[in-house]
Amino acid sequence: MRRFLTDRARRAVAASLRGATRPAAPSPAPAAALSRPSPSAPSAMAAYMARAMSTSAAGTPPVSLDTINPKVLEFKYAVRGEIVTHAQNLEQELHKNPESLPFDEILYCNIGNPHSLGQQPVTFFREVLSLCDHPALLDKSETHALYSSSDAIERAWQILEKIPGRATGAYSHSQGVKGLRDEIAAGIAARDGFHASGDNIFLTDGASPAVHMMMQLLIRSEKDGILCPLPQYPLYSASIALHGGSFVPYFLDEETGWGLEVDELKKQVDEARSKGITVRALVVINPGNPTGQVLAEENQKKIVEFCKNEGLVLLADEVYQENIYVEDKQFHSFKKIARSMGYTDDDLPLVSFQSVSKGYYGECGKRGGYMEVTGFNADVREQIYKVASVNLCSNISGQILSSLIMNPPKVGDESYESFMVERDGIISSLARRAKALEEAFNSLEGITCNKAEGAMYLFPRLHLPQKAIGAAQAAGAAPDAYYALRLLQATGIVVVPGSGFGQAPGTYHFRCTILPQEDKIPAIISRFKEFHEKFMDEFRDVSRDEAPTGA
Amino acid sequence: MRRFLTDRARRAVAASLRGATRPAAPSPAPAAALSRPSPSAPSAMAAYMARAMSTSAAGTPPVSLDTINPKVLEFKYAVRGEIVTHAQNLEQELHKNPESLPFDEILYCNIGNPHSLGQQPVTFFREVLSLCDHPALLDKSETHALYSSSDAIERAWQILEKIPGRATGAYSHSQGVKGLRDEIAAGIAARDGFHASGDNIFLTDGASPAVHMMMQLLIRSEKDGILCPLPQYPLYSASIALHGGSFVPYFLDEETGWGLEVDELKKQVDEARSKGITVRALVVINPGNPTGQVLAEENQKKIVEFCKNEGLVLLADEVYQENIYVEDKQFHSFKKIARSMGYTDDDLPLVSFQSVSKGYYGECGKRGGYMEVTGFNADVREQIYKVASVNLCSNISGQILSSLIMNPPKVGDESYESFMVERDGIISSLARRAKALEEAFNSLEGITCNKAEGAMYLFPRLHLPQKAIGAAQAAGAAPDAYYALRLLQATGIVVVPGSGFGQAPGTYHFRCTILPQEDKIPAIISRFKEFHEKFMDEFRDVSRDEAPTGA
Known part of the structure; x- marks a missing residue:
């Protein structure tokens, strides 16, 4: 009682x-x-x-x-939410009693975590990291026999020279080791064709803490709003809730391949303002998560112009910049777009987030990343530095890896060829997997799925029968969550319900990564198909003239 | 204008x-x-x-x-504050023009960052880390020739077996790899003689993010207060300010070697409550930072009793648990104390913070650490997990290192002897450095200094002449900040003014680490002495009968 x-x-x-x-x-x-x-x-x-x-x-x-x-109580984070907890419980059950379930492994397609599904680390990166972790190896002649290329050894030396006292065990400058930031800036400049400065780089333990830092800086109260896409990666809604701000959604248009329209942005900003919300920033995820679209250059220009006119900070989540799978699309950073339009550091506050967890490297466990912060005045920059300094610095291995992904082996380097084989192998395999899964989803009754032009996910739409929606309601679950749970229980495949990312009212989706290894894709597709067909058979709406007598 | x-x-x-x-x-x-x-x-x-x-x-x-x-604007973080920025500028000046200043290097005694001052990493730990970073090494026969002991190789294998798919590049469970948490729990149990569970361990990127997580959980508004020592490590005041809570100070008693008296706690709690503050938690730093005291067992029992009676969460900062320098003191975790008093998990919410950055290892750059969370109900634990999950997980190298420091080589292991030589060498050298600096400070006019029983700092008190206080006021600076700045400009030694940690009204201190390498200590002492004597000569209050005629 x-x-x-x-x-x-x-x-x-x-x-x-x-x-x-x-x-x-x-x-x-x-x-x-x-x-x-x-x-x-x-x-x-x-x-x-x-x-x-x-x-x-x-x-x-x-x-x-x-x-x-209550802000903690309130926020949700579906990527590691209830469905994942349920999957972990099933996994323990499988471990204890392998025969107890109709599948023999849990397939985590809920999260962009490539190595957990068998993707191998890039050799060059790991060689350099192991040498930096234990520099004593560099003094031994046997080391050369163990490492595949002499440039990994050379690169480790170069990196250690950039770290004061070669001390990889010391706290660095709170923005990260200056020499590594300069290397990252050079990589950005080479990518964009526009100047970048190491002074603008803040190295962080993955992109998430960087996003939190910006939210902490910008949000004063629930009267401050942050424009975010719907569907969105729930880090944003969680971070906004934790910092006490207002989530101001704008809808991506599923009909046009998850298009981002400036008219929609304008409409939502005006509506938020009419409610007394000060809109501080616009979050754009490009390539999109969970939607996989890659923005066109013209579209990006309009977005930059919009931020400039409306006085918004542009928060550009560009962590999937190396994950592009279609010939007709290319990644352009928002900074490159803004500079190509003639906007300078004085015109537009712009933050670009990058991470070692994505791309072809997928080094999630290293927790490396950075944000490039431009267009803020010195006073505000000092405050961002202060926030960074409270956690002292990000981990040095992550810092080193961030510098490596922005300055990988180049033509002429001994390791270049083998590096490119690994790199292109991963990217092209991801592209094939994305295509196979998309085609499989589109072949099924009641599912439509946009192409994954980039990133690591598909976000298929479920056109659920009324009867299935009723069954979900009876079970006290959102219809897409009900579907995802049934999928998990029947196949061991873990996807995230669309409601975890937000979706247009009355529509249902799920997010599925494209990350299971390629040789497993056919089996996944057939398990999925079998489940889905049975699910539809169970719930298919019966039209009147087919209704059995007496119904 | x-x-x-x-x-x-x-x-x-x-x-x-x-x-x-x-x-x-x-x-x-x-x-x-x-x-x-x-x-x-x-x-x-x-x-x-x-x-x-x-x-x-x-x-x-x-x-x-x-x-x-405004919460960002408000908080201060002196450990990396203005004096450090000034030091960094001087360092750049020295780099450009080595003859421009009266010293040839900046000596950073502002921060507990041992490797930055030349402390070498512990070989066993780094060997294991390098192998986990590049597991391909484990398959090669040459590897044995490169590594000093076979148990480093064996340990790397054991650790990889604990990580699902041996994937050190994958996100782990948001609390950290289960097998590593179990190993840490076993280390805690061995240390304390009481049960510990891996389910209660949350691995984090150093202790700072763990502290932020608890503040985020506990603080609802400025009506929630957190009891913190004064002097304190400013992470606490910064985190409380950032999360919008009230800092409720209790004073450590300098006269009794920075004693922590329960009467003082009670007085401050009552006073805060009379102002409408709900006191949520008590922060205890043991061994103390910046004060270096080690609490006695009887004292700790009273503190536990106090928290139990007052319904407070006990937040135990125990990151210096391996830094003890005196024969008559020993570290006891608060959990051990509470369990030895018969209190169970049901009686007292208690969080213990640990970090790989301190101890004899001092691996600040690895950003590893954990908190052991006991005494919270399952509902609340779920919320802590949710907060942890937003950042996905802490870095895996830091997780591995956390397991290593809680389970170092044991008697009988091949590497045990060389490991102990390194370990004891560091600890005993730190003890000698603490003693030499303390004696030097105490030998000077106008300085008194308590013993560093533990941790990495001395916190000497400056009995400043009125004339020096006047000069500081004229310069618009706090008197201890003025002293620290003059010290930096004359010697290149960077210390943190006591006002950055809080101090009793009308008293002035500075925090100085004991971390410069031992061979540098004599030179530091003589540089310091020379500066201090000149400073006192410049500002010594002239008594009336010594006053020159006409003054």
Whole structure:
């Protein structure tokens, strides 16, 4: 009984706190609950009791859901949400009793984590890292026999020379080792054809902490809004919620291959402003996550112009810049676009995020990445530095790897050829996998799927029968979550329901990575097909003239 | 003129925002400004103009100090603050023109960063790391010739077996690799003699992100307070400010060797509560930073009892657990103390922070660490996991190193002897350096210094002449900041002013690490002495009977 009261009271307090600290959520909610029922309206009595309980002295725990930060309680992160927890439980079950389930392994297609599915690290990068981790190897003659190319050894020397005291075990400058930042800047300049400076690089433990830093800087209260795509990578909605801001969605247009239209941006900004929201920044993910589209240059120009006119910071998530799978598209950084339009550092605050976790390298476990920060005045830059300094610095292996991906072996280097074989092998295989999965999805009844032009995901749309939607409702789950759960239980394949990324009202999707190794793709496709066909057979809406008598 | 107005307006807005979002700061301010004059009282006109400027459309930058998150603007982080920036500028000057300054190198005694000052990494740890970074080495016969012991190779194999797919390049579970967490838990159990579970370990990129996670969880608004020592490591004041909470200070007693008295805790909690603050947690740093004291077991018991009675979370910063320099003191974890008192997981929420950056290893650049989270209910634990999951996971090298420091070579292992020689060499040298510096400080006029029983710092007190305090005021600086700046300019030695850590009103200190290599200590001491004596000669208060005629 007491437990029941506490639970009710908890939900009431959580709801009332949400009301007190956040304006009405933008509709649709960016990351709806997977299966948790929405809290019932708070009754004054329940709220009073919860408060009385949480402040009474002895007997109650010092920390409960009633008394934690409601911003923590509120946000969702579906990429590692309930469906993944369920998959982990099934995996443990499989481990204990391999015969207990209708499949023999869990296939994690929920997250862009290539090495977990068998992708091998790029040899050159790992050789350099191992030498930097244990520089004593560099002094030994046997080392040459162990390493595939002399330029890995040479590169390790060069990197160590850039690190004060060659101390890879020391905290660096809070933006990262200056010499490595300069190397990254040179890589950016070579990519874009425009100047870049190491002073503008902030090395971070992956792109996520960089995104948090910018949100922390820009968001003062729930009156500050950040424009984000829908569907979006839920890092953004989570970070905005954690920092107490307002998520201002703009919709990507599924009909035009997840097109990003400036008219839609303008409409959403105006609407947010009419509600008293100060829109601070625009998030663009290019190539798109979860949608896989690659923006056209003309489109990017319009977006830059829009940010300039509206006084917005452009937060460019460009972590998939090396993942392009179609001939007719190319990656252009937003900085290159802005500079090519004649805009200088004085015209437009622009932050570009990059990560060692994506691309052909996929080194998620190294937690390396950087942001290139341009167009902020010196005072504000100093504050960004201060925020970076509280965590002292990012990990040095990640810093080194960030410099390597922006300055890989070049023509003429001993390792160049073998490096390119590895690199192109990965990229072209990803392209084939994307195509095979897309075609498989499109071949099925009730599924349509845009092409993955880039990134690591497909985001197929489920045209679910009414009967399936009814079954989901009866189970207390969102229809796409219900589908994903049934898929997991039947096949061991883990995908993320579209509701975790946000989707147009009344539409249902799921995100599926293209990362299982190529030799597994046919089996995955046939397992998927078999499940889907059975699912449709179970739920297919029966038209009237086919209805059995008596229905 | 416009710039002047903007600056005035900026300060006015910042001040008014501070007023609006935070209650009166606890006195004394935990981290007072180094040299920035306090903002003048906002005039309504200036505030109005600033607001008008910041919201006017075109022409003004989208982001300025007026429009960033005031919590970012407010917090200070002296360990990498203005004095360090000044030192970095001097270093560049030295680099360009080695003869321009009265010293030939900058000695960074501002930060616990041992490898930056020449401490060598522990061989066993780095051997294992390099093998895990490039597992292909493990398959080659030449590898044995390169590595000093076969157990490093064996350990690398064991670690890879714990990582799913041996993929050190994959994101792990958001708490860290389960097998590594289990190994850490076994190390904790061996240390404490009480059970520990890998399920309670959250691996993080150093201890700082773990502290932020707990602050994010616990702080709902400025009405939530966190009890922190004064002096304190400014990570705490910075994190509390960034998360919008109230810093509730308790004073360590310098007279009794920086004693932590429960009466003082009680007094401060009661006072905070009388102001409407809900005190959520107590931060204890043991061994102390910046103070170097090691708590006695009896004292720790009283602290645990206090937290239990007052319903506080105990946040135990135990990152210096291996840095103990005196015979009569020993490290006891708070969990061991609590369990030895009979308190179980149900009695007391307790978080212990550990890091690979400290101890004899000092691997700051690896950004490894963990928190052991006990005494929270499952609902709340789930929320902590959710916060961890937004950044996906901590870096795998840091995770591996965390497991190594909690499970170093043991008696009987091939590498044990050489490992112990390295380990003990570092610890005993640190103890000698601490003693030499302490004695040197205590030998000087106007300085008193407690013993460093542990950690990596001394926190000497400056008994400054009135004339020196006057000179500091004339220069617009805090007296200890003025002293630190003069020291830097005369000797190249970088210390952090006591005001960066907080100190009892009217007292002045500085924090100086004990980390310069041992062969440099005599020269540092003589440079320091020479500076200090000149400083005292310049400012010594002249007593009346010695006053020159006419003064």
